[in-house]
Structure formats: C-alpha cells, structure tokens
Amino acid sequence: MGTNSVNRRDVVKATAAGLLAVPALGSLTSCATGGDEDTKAEKGKKSAKNPLGVKENAALQAYIFNGGYDDKYARFVSDMYEKRYPKAEVDQKKTERIATQVQPRIIKGDPPDVVNNSGAEMMSISKLVKNKQVSDVTELLDAPSWDDPDVKVRDTLVPGVLEMGQFGTDACYQLNIAQTVYGIWYSDTMLRDRLETEYPKTWDDMLALCKKAKKKGVHGWTYPAGHPRYMFFSMYSMFGQAGGRKQLDAFDYLEPNAWKTDAVKQVFEAYEELLAKKYVLTGFDGKNAHIEAQTAWTKGKAVFIPDGSWVENEAKDTTPKNFEMRVGASPSFDKGDPMPFGTLYAPPGEPYIIPAKASNRQGGLEWMRMMYSKKAAVNLFREVSSMPVVKGAIDGMELPPGVKSAQQAVKAAGDNIVIAFFKEWYADLWRVDFDSVIGKFMNGETSVKEAMNAMQKAADRTAKDPDVTKIKKS
Amino acid sequence: MKTETQPATGGQTSGKQPSGRTRTSGGPAFALAIILPPRFTPERVRNDRRYRTLDKYRFIVGFLALPLLFYAVFVISPFLQAIYYSFTDWAGGASANFVGGDNYVKMWNDEKFWDSLQSSLLLLVVVPLITLVLGIFFAYMITAGGRHRRGQAISGVAGSSIYKIVYFFPQVLSIALIAVVWQQVYSSRSGLLNGLLGSVGLEGLEQRWLGGDYKLALFSTMAVIAWSFVGFYVVLFSAAMGAIPKDVYEAALLDGAGRAATFFRVTLPLIWDTVRTGWVYMGIQALDAFAVVLIMVPPHALKVTPVYLYERFREGQFGYATAIGVVLLVLSMIFTLIVMRIGRRDQIEY
CATH class of the missing domain: 1.10.3720.10 (MetI-like)
Known part of the structure; x- marks a missing residue:
C-alpha cells in the first residue's frame, strides 16, 4: 500500500459518505416498536387440582419490587409453586427499578410472567392497559381459591381489589395484595401518659391538642418535607369528609374546578393553621426524609405523622417497646360533614400484573392464586406486618399494635372506606404535581388559594393532555 | 498542543502519474479490481488513472468500515429512530401513529x-x-x-x-x-x-x-x-x-x-x-x-x-x-x- 497517499480530507469525505448511507441502514434495522408477533403461551391440562391449566414443567419468572417489603414474602409463594410443580423452576428476581428492568422486555414482547409493579419507578399501569400489555385476570378471579375449591378467588378478597384493577373496564388488570391503611399515626403512650388526652375527633380538638403539646415542648406534627406528598395520607379522607364522595369522584374524573371547591379550601386552611401556629416539625428534606421524620416521631419529638401502614415495619428499629403505635382516622370539621369521623383512606396496595405476552401466563396466574392463599397471606403479614387483602386471613392472630389498630380502623370505617383512584390512574398528577404543590404549600411559599389554583391547573392539564389515557366512569 | 498543519494538497496530484491517458473500457475488470489485491489486478487496469482513486478509497474503507458500522448502528440509528418517534404518539405499545408536529x-x-x-x-x-x-x-x-x-x-x-x-x-x-x-x-x-x-x-x-x-x-x-x-x-x-x-x-x-x-x-x-x-x-x-x-x-x-x-x-x-x-x-x-x-x-x- 505504499503507493497510497491518504490524507485527512479523503478520510473525512469517505466518513461523510458512509454516514450519509446510514439512513438507508437505519431503516433496515428493526425499530423498537417491533415484536408484535404472537408468542405461544405455555399451557397444560386443566384439572380439579390444576384449575388454571398450568404446564407443570414450564419455568416461571417473577420480578419483585425491592422496597420496604423486601422479597422474602414472595419467595415463600415461589417455594409453594416449586413444591406444587416440582418440575418447574421459579426464577425470582428483585429490583428497585421495575420500569428499567421490565419495561423494555414488555415492549420487546418477552416479559416476565409475574411483575410486582410498585415503587417510585413503577410502570404507568394506565398505559400498560391501553397498550394491551397486561393480562385480564378474570380467569383467575373466577377460578376456585387455593384453600376452598367451592369458593372463587374473587370472593376471598376484600372490597376494592377488583375495583382498583378495572381502570374503567369490565376486566381486571391489576392485583393488589396488601391493604394499606393511611391516616394519622401516633403513639398511644404519648397521648395517654405525656399529654393526658385522647385522639382528637375534630380539627378543633386537634389544634387544642397541638397547643398542649407545644407547651410541653413537643411538636404536634411532623412530615417528610422531601416527600411532601405524604400529606395526602391525612388530607385525602378529610377531602371526603368535607365534600363527600362527590368531591372524591370529581378528583378521579378530572372534573373542572374539582380542586377549587369549598371542601378543598377547608382542608387546606386547616393545615395552613397548623403551619401558621408552628405546630409542625419541619426540615426533613432529603431523599431519606421519610425515615428521618419517622425517627423523630418515634423518638417523641412530634405527636402525629401522616403515613401509611408500612410505617410500623419501616420504623421498627427506632420504635421504643412501649410506644403503642396507633393509627387514627383524620379528624372531621363538624357534625354536618357529608362523611363522618372514621372515614378511612384504605386502598388495597402493592400491585401485581401478569404481562399479556408472558410465556407462562397460566403459571403467573397460578402464582397469584397461591399468593391469595391463607398460608401466603399469613406469611405476608408475618414478613412485612401489612394486612393482606385475603378476607379473615389474620383473624385471631396476635397482631402488633400498629396493625391491630389499623384493622380496628378499617372495621370502624365500615362502608366509609375511600380510595383515591386518580392517584393510580394519573400517577403524575399525584406523584409530581401534588408533590410539588403541597411541597411549596407546606414550606409556606404559597397560599391556600395559590395551592388550589396550581392543583386545578395540573388537573386541567392532565385532562387536556392527549398522551394521558383518560378513564371514564364505568 | 500541536495543530494540524498538514497541507490539504494531497499527494495524488503531484504523484507520478503513469502514462495512462488510455481510456480503458474494462468495466467488468474494473469492478473486479475492487476486491482484488494489486498484484492480481490486471496490468491494464492498474495503469488506469482511476485505479489510484479506487485503491485509495478502498484502503480508507478498509479500516473505516467496521468502526463506521458500529457508529451507525449504535449511535446514528438510535438518533434517527428517536427523531422518527418524536413525530409519533408512541406509548410503548406495538404500534406508533404518525402525528406530525403535535408533540412539538x-x-x-x-x-x-x-x-x-x-x-x-x-x-x-x-x-x-x-x-x-x-x-x-x-x-x-x-x-x-x-x-x-x-x-x-x-x-x-x-x-x-x-x-x-x-x-x-x-x-x-x-x-x-x-x-x-x-x-x-x-x-x-x-x-x-x-x-x-x-x-x-x-x-x-x-x-x-x-x-x-x-x-x-x-x-x-x-x-x-x-x-x-x-x-x-x-x-x-x-x-x-x-x-x-x-x-x-x-x-x-x-x-x-x-x-x-x-x-x-x-x-x-x-x-x-x-x-x-x-x-x-x-x-x-x-x-x-x-x-x-x-x-x-x-x-x-x-x-x-x-x-x-x-x-x-x-x-x-x-x-x-x-x-x-x-x-x-x-x-x-x-x-x-x-x-x-x-x-x-x-x-x-x-
């Protein structure tokens, strides 16, 4: 090649020519939207012992969210599965990043068989439903339950599980396994012995209690400023109490001016007063804010914290033995409220999905059937002290104080259980918009009116956004 | 900090040009020469002035093809796909509808x-x-x-x-x-x-x-x-x-x-x-x-x-x-x- 004289210009020319040829090449490479071909799902013979027709030697893959619940409770179910189908192997993986790990595989058409779609990085379930990427699990709901062949799976579950999986259709796409009780959490010891008072049933009592606490050098409230959306956990049932189910529906269906009603104003003003009187212990504003705030609370620096029932497990290490953890329903404003004191925000949570193209879809359904067995429910409760959605699974068991009080709260609420569907349907509206609005509000940067307007604006934007799948009343 | 000082004159013009003003008609032979090493290339073709250009670009392509291919597949093609998808309403499903400039x-x-x-x-x-x-x-x-x-x-x-x-x-x-x-x-x-x-x-x-x-x-x-x-x-x-x-x-x-x-x-x-x-x-x-x-x-x-x-x-x-x-x-x-x-x-x- 000695006769060659190659200079830079030639190389650049050749490179440019090569790159210009790329668009042609790009059209050849398969695009990311590919993978529409049908994958054959493994199926076996149906029988009384195998009502879903699981292929006995088909491997099963499950992705579990690695959060406050860990994945031991799911391993229990996987072990059950392997015991029942000795030829099948269950490959259970745990991750904190469900979307990163699972979404590409769903798009490609090669998804795992069971996915615990949870955590801050969960996939948008509305989009999955819209894209037909999740299975309708009606087949499972109508199958005989694990413990009693005469009872269908759907009849063993507490109310709300089915509704939360429907997304405005007749089918069911999502299975929640634990009932989360949201509310105002406190220590009974603190209330009884240190403040010598009872849990406040009205907001006026709440303010009086906070005043009393302040005199004793304790803050009435604390909240994780780094995740200000925690405020929702105590506010939501108050919206219901002040405005009735009509108000809550208005949120869910993105109705115009849903966030500008007197009920919403009343709730915001209640918290504004709490802030103005400096009853709130603030300053937990990192990503670990919830742990910091909970620790301050278990150490007795604040009386109340808005939280969910996972707090008992999460704060286990810092909770003193005589703490006597309790959850209270949010106080009401006055007797004429459309919904009474005791109204409880207690939705089934910790969602699971069976991807539509799962190669062992029947196995995935069977895995969920086992998850809804009494045995697995009890184990779930033992592992994470959350209330399983299987009816009566933990009745008669010795319960830790927090769970016990949560169960009592559910019983006391009766029909007045409320569920924020918009939080599931329009995840961003809650996770991003509410977070930012309430964050500024709790910082004292915005007034009640500004916060309401900002929330309404966000809801309107969601309603108008063509990229957001709307869910209509079914 | 050396700057590129190489003159852009390129060697080929000043190089000794063989007598070949002869316009050889050898189309097929020439096409064949693309893959043939010089010593197997017919004399007739080798003396063609166009052969020098061919030989040069063949040399460049020889060492650029693979990296360019990688670059094209892993860098350029995702860019182009992204640009394409930006004109669609793709929601992660199997299909994406073209929506023009709606996203913008x-x-x-x-x-x-x-x-x-x-x-x-x-x-x-x-x-x-x-x-x-x-x-x-x-x-x-x-x-x-x-x-x-x-x-x-x-x-x-x-x-x-x-x-x-x-x-x-x-x-x-x-x-x-x-x-x-x-x-x-x-x-x-x-x-x-x-x-x-x-x-x-x-x-x-x-x-x-x-x-x-x-x-x-x-x-x-x-x-x-x-x-x-x-x-x-x-x-x-x-x-x-x-x-x-x-x-x-x-x-x-x-x-x-x-x-x-x-x-x-x-x-x-x-x-x-x-x-x-x-x-x-x-x-x-x-x-x-x-x-x-x-x-x-x-x-x-x-x-x-x-x-x-x-x-x-x-x-x-x-x-x-x-x-x-x-x-x-x-x-x-x-x-x-x-x-x-x-x-x-x-x-x-x-």
Missing part, C-alpha cells in the same frame, strides 16, 4: 417544559463558567503560580503535585455517589453544611439547601456539578499548560511580565483551544445534570429538562419524551456552534 406543539404550550428548560439553560450558561474559571485558576496555580525558584522560569505553588491529585478525587467517584454524599451534606437537620455554619455561630445562614426555595436548590446543584468536574479541568488545563515551552515564559519574564500579564498574554491564548473544547464538554454535562438532580434534589424543588424527559418516559409518553430529547439535541448543537464561533482565533503553533 404540545411542548411549545407545556409550561412545565419551559420551567424545566429555564433551569437547564441557567445550568448551561453558569456552570461551565464557574467550572472553567476555577479549573484554569487552579491549573495556573499548580503549573505557574508559585514563587520563582532559581533556574526555573515558572513553577507551581508549594505542594502543587498533591493538589493536582486532591482536585481529581471527585472525578474518581461515581456521579451517583457524589449526589448521595452531597444530599447528606445539604440535609437541613443533620447535614454537614448547616452543622458547620451552626458550630461557628452563623446559625442565621443555615438554609434548607435542597427542599426549600427553588433558587437555592438550583444554586446547590450548580455547586455540586462544578465541584465534581473542576478536578478534571485542573488536570486537563495543567496538561495543556505543561505543553507550553518554558522559553516562552522565560521570554515573557525577561520582558518584565508579572504573573497576571503572563497569564493573560501568554498562558490563556496558548491553551485557548483546550478551553474551548472543555467549554463545550462542560456545557453538555451541565445541560444534562440528570443524575445529580434526580438523585440529590427532591422532585418538587427543581426540575431540569432531562429529568422532565425521564418522567415523560416513566409515564409511557414515549413519543413526547423523544421530542423533548430531540430539542435537547438541537440545543446542545446550537451551544456547541456558538462556543466554537465566539472562541475562534488564529491557531498558534509552537
């Missing part, structure tokens, strides 16, 4: 996008300035900022070799780690920063660095990004400064130039090319800022465009998200062009 119209009217862009552009303008100025300053101190020692025209400040290593430390840490560490430092209740301020009696200056005021979160983010990249530029600029011949400095010294004059008249012009490159690179880093903001800052306090884009992805609005990505690409290109333009100077050879 939506972006134009999307207040949240503009909010995020405002922070991102501020980062783009401010962070490179801070980082580069600090980097150049430290590098100058390390290479030429010290006292004059006997026999040496320039020398660094005492302990400069240690500084060089210490400055580089943040560069060794992964960006995720940096974000986590700084989040702890900024923590308003248990953080090092507020603790330090408190312990020296400056409680009044204690701040909610991340979760509070919006502008403060942006400022805190800028500080972290600058902190984590300064070390890299110290090393980069030290290397550039080290390449400047000592006699240039000696001449300046003889002419009576002080430290400031030496810096502005000698050092800075001679490393200008490196500064420009660094500027472009740092600008793109700042425009990104994804990891630091996502990990360190609570989402309600600050949003930068890449994080906003990421959230669109999370919500399954893939078409819209890629459209935002395309805008970011265009912005980085405009930024690069501007920097390359305003920084253009005659190149100095030494």
Whole structure:
C-alpha cells in the first residue's frame, strides 16, 4: 500500500459518505416498536387440582419490587409453586427499578410472567392497559381459591381489589395484595401518659391538642418535607369528609374546578393553621426524609405523622417497646360533614400484573392464586406486618399494635372506606404535581388559594393532555 | 498542543502519474479490481488513472468500515429512530401513529417544559463558567503560580503535585455517589453544611439547601456539578499548560511580565483551544445534570429538562419524551456552534 497517499480530507469525505448511507441502514434495522408477533403461551391440562391449566414443567419468572417489603414474602409463594410443580423452576428476581428492568422486555414482547409493579419507578399501569400489555385476570378471579375449591378467588378478597384493577373496564388488570391503611399515626403512650388526652375527633380538638403539646415542648406534627406528598395520607379522607364522595369522584374524573371547591379550601386552611401556629416539625428534606421524620416521631419529638401502614415495619428499629403505635382516622370539621369521623383512606396496595405476552401466563396466574392463599397471606403479614387483602386471613392472630389498630380502623370505617383512584390512574398528577404543590404549600411559599389554583391547573392539564389515557366512569 | 498543519494538497496530484491517458473500457475488470489485491489486478487496469482513486478509497474503507458500522448502528440509528418517534404518539405499545408536529406543539404550550428548560439553560450558561474559571485558576496555580525558584522560569505553588491529585478525587467517584454524599451534606437537620455554619455561630445562614426555595436548590446543584468536574479541568488545563515551552515564559519574564500579564498574554491564548473544547464538554454535562438532580434534589424543588424527559418516559409518553430529547439535541448543537464561533482565533503553533 505504499503507493497510497491518504490524507485527512479523503478520510473525512469517505466518513461523510458512509454516514450519509446510514439512513438507508437505519431503516433496515428493526425499530423498537417491533415484536408484535404472537408468542405461544405455555399451557397444560386443566384439572380439579390444576384449575388454571398450568404446564407443570414450564419455568416461571417473577420480578419483585425491592422496597420496604423486601422479597422474602414472595419467595415463600415461589417455594409453594416449586413444591406444587416440582418440575418447574421459579426464577425470582428483585429490583428497585421495575420500569428499567421490565419495561423494555414488555415492549420487546418477552416479559416476565409475574411483575410486582410498585415503587417510585413503577410502570404507568394506565398505559400498560391501553397498550394491551397486561393480562385480564378474570380467569383467575373466577377460578376456585387455593384453600376452598367451592369458593372463587374473587370472593376471598376484600372490597376494592377488583375495583382498583378495572381502570374503567369490565376486566381486571391489576392485583393488589396488601391493604394499606393511611391516616394519622401516633403513639398511644404519648397521648395517654405525656399529654393526658385522647385522639382528637375534630380539627378543633386537634389544634387544642397541638397547643398542649407545644407547651410541653413537643411538636404536634411532623412530615417528610422531601416527600411532601405524604400529606395526602391525612388530607385525602378529610377531602371526603368535607365534600363527600362527590368531591372524591370529581378528583378521579378530572372534573373542572374539582380542586377549587369549598371542601378543598377547608382542608387546606386547616393545615395552613397548623403551619401558621408552628405546630409542625419541619426540615426533613432529603431523599431519606421519610425515615428521618419517622425517627423523630418515634423518638417523641412530634405527636402525629401522616403515613401509611408500612410505617410500623419501616420504623421498627427506632420504635421504643412501649410506644403503642396507633393509627387514627383524620379528624372531621363538624357534625354536618357529608362523611363522618372514621372515614378511612384504605386502598388495597402493592400491585401485581401478569404481562399479556408472558410465556407462562397460566403459571403467573397460578402464582397469584397461591399468593391469595391463607398460608401466603399469613406469611405476608408475618414478613412485612401489612394486612393482606385475603378476607379473615389474620383473624385471631396476635397482631402488633400498629396493625391491630389499623384493622380496628378499617372495621370502624365500615362502608366509609375511600380510595383515591386518580392517584393510580394519573400517577403524575399525584406523584409530581401534588408533590410539588403541597411541597411549596407546606414550606409556606404559597397560599391556600395559590395551592388550589396550581392543583386545578395540573388537573386541567392532565385532562387536556392527549398522551394521558383518560378513564371514564364505568 | 500541536495543530494540524498538514497541507490539504494531497499527494495524488503531484504523484507520478503513469502514462495512462488510455481510456480503458474494462468495466467488468474494473469492478473486479475492487476486491482484488494489486498484484492480481490486471496490468491494464492498474495503469488506469482511476485505479489510484479506487485503491485509495478502498484502503480508507478498509479500516473505516467496521468502526463506521458500529457508529451507525449504535449511535446514528438510535438518533434517527428517536427523531422518527418524536413525530409519533408512541406509548410503548406495538404500534406508533404518525402525528406530525403535535408533540412539538404540545411542548411549545407545556409550561412545565419551559420551567424545566429555564433551569437547564441557567445550568448551561453558569456552570461551565464557574467550572472553567476555577479549573484554569487552579491549573495556573499548580503549573505557574508559585514563587520563582532559581533556574526555573515558572513553577507551581508549594505542594502543587498533591493538589493536582486532591482536585481529581471527585472525578474518581461515581456521579451517583457524589449526589448521595452531597444530599447528606445539604440535609437541613443533620447535614454537614448547616452543622458547620451552626458550630461557628452563623446559625442565621443555615438554609434548607435542597427542599426549600427553588433558587437555592438550583444554586446547590450548580455547586455540586462544578465541584465534581473542576478536578478534571485542573488536570486537563495543567496538561495543556505543561505543553507550553518554558522559553516562552522565560521570554515573557525577561520582558518584565508579572504573573497576571503572563497569564493573560501568554498562558490563556496558548491553551485557548483546550478551553474551548472543555467549554463545550462542560456545557453538555451541565445541560444534562440528570443524575445529580434526580438523585440529590427532591422532585418538587427543581426540575431540569432531562429529568422532565425521564418522567415523560416513566409515564409511557414515549413519543413526547423523544421530542423533548430531540430539542435537547438541537440545543446542545446550537451551544456547541456558538462556543466554537465566539472562541475562534488564529491557531498558534509552537
């Protein structure tokens, strides 16, 4: 090649020519939207012992969210599965990043068989439903339950599980396994012995209690400023109490001016007063804010914290033995409220999905059937002290104080259980918009009116956004 | 800092041209010659003047084909696909409908996008300035900022070799780690920063660095990004400064130039090319800022465009998200062009 004289210009020319040829090449490479071909799902013979027709030697893959619940409770179910189908192997993986790990595989058409779609990085379930990427699990709901062949799976579950999986259709796409009780959490010891008072049933009592606490050098409230959306956990049932189910529906269906009603104003003003009187212990504003705030609370620096029932497990290490953890329903404003004191925000949570193209879809359904067995429910409760959605699974068991009080709260609420569907349907509206609005509000940067307007604006934007799948009343 | 001085004349015109003015008609033979090594190529073809061109490009293609292919498949094709998807309503499903410029119209009217862009552009303008100025300053101190020692025209400040290593430390840490560490430092209740301020009696200056005021979160983010990249530029600029011949400095010294004059008249012009490159690179880093903001800052306090884009992805609005990505690409290109333009100077050879 000695006769060659190659200079830079030639190389650049050749490179440019090569790159210009790329668009042609790009059209050849398969695009990311590919993978529409049908994958054959493994199926076996149906029988009384195998009502879903699981292929006995088909491997099963499950992705579990690695959060406050860990994945031991799911391993229990996987072990059950392997015991029942000795030829099948269950490959259970745990991750904190469900979307990163699972979404590409769903798009490609090669998804795992069971996915615990949870955590801050969960996939948008509305989009999955819209894209037909999740299975309708009606087949499972109508199958005989694990413990009693005469009872269908759907009849063993507490109310709300089915509704939360429907997304405005007749089918069911999502299975929640634990009932989360949201509310105002406190220590009974603190209330009884240190403040010598009872849990406040009205907001006026709440303010009086906070005043009393302040005199004793304790803050009435604390909240994780780094995740200000925690405020929702105590506010939501108050919206219901002040405005009735009509108000809550208005949120869910993105109705115009849903966030500008007197009920919403009343709730915001209640918290504004709490802030103005400096009853709130603030300053937990990192990503670990919830742990910091909970620790301050278990150490007795604040009386109340808005939280969910996972707090008992999460704060286990810092909770003193005589703490006597309790959850209270949010106080009401006055007797004429459309919904009474005791109204409880207690939705089934910790969602699971069976991807539509799962190669062992029947196995995935069977895995969920086992998850809804009494045995697995009890184990779930033992592992994470959350209330399983299987009816009566933990009745008669010795319960830790927090769970016990949560169960009592559910019983006391009766029909007045409320569920924020918009939080599931329009995840961003809650996770991003509410977070930012309430964050500024709790910082004292915005007034009640500004916060309401900002929330309404966000809801309107969601309603108008063509990229957001709307869910209509079914 | 050698500049490319190779003349663009190219050897082929001056090379000895064989007598071949003969217009050979050998089409098939010529086509065959593309794959044949020279010694098997028929004499007739080899003497054709076109053969030289062919041989040359065949040579270039020979070593460029594979890297270009990789580049095309893993860099260019994703870009093109992203541009394509930005004109669709793709939601992660099996099909995507072409919607024309709808995503861009939506972006134009999307207040949240503009909010995020405002922070991102501020980062783009401010962070490179801070980082580069600090980097150049430290590098100058390390290479030429010290006292004059006997026999040496320039020398660094005492302990400069240690500084060089210490400055580089943040560069060794992964960006995720940096974000986590700084989040702890900024923590308003248990953080090092507020603790330090408190312990020296400056409680009044204690701040909610991340979760509070919006502008403060942006400022805190800028500080972290600058902190984590300064070390890299110290090393980069030290290397550039080290390449400047000592006699240039000696001449300046003889002419009576002080430290400031030496810096502005000698050092800075001679490393200008490196500064420009660094500027472009740092600008793109700042425009990104994804990891630091996502990990360190609570989402309600600050949003930068890449994080906003990421959230669109999370919500399954893939078409819209890629459209935002395309805008970011265009912005980085405009930024690069501007920097390359305003920084253009005659190149100095030494």
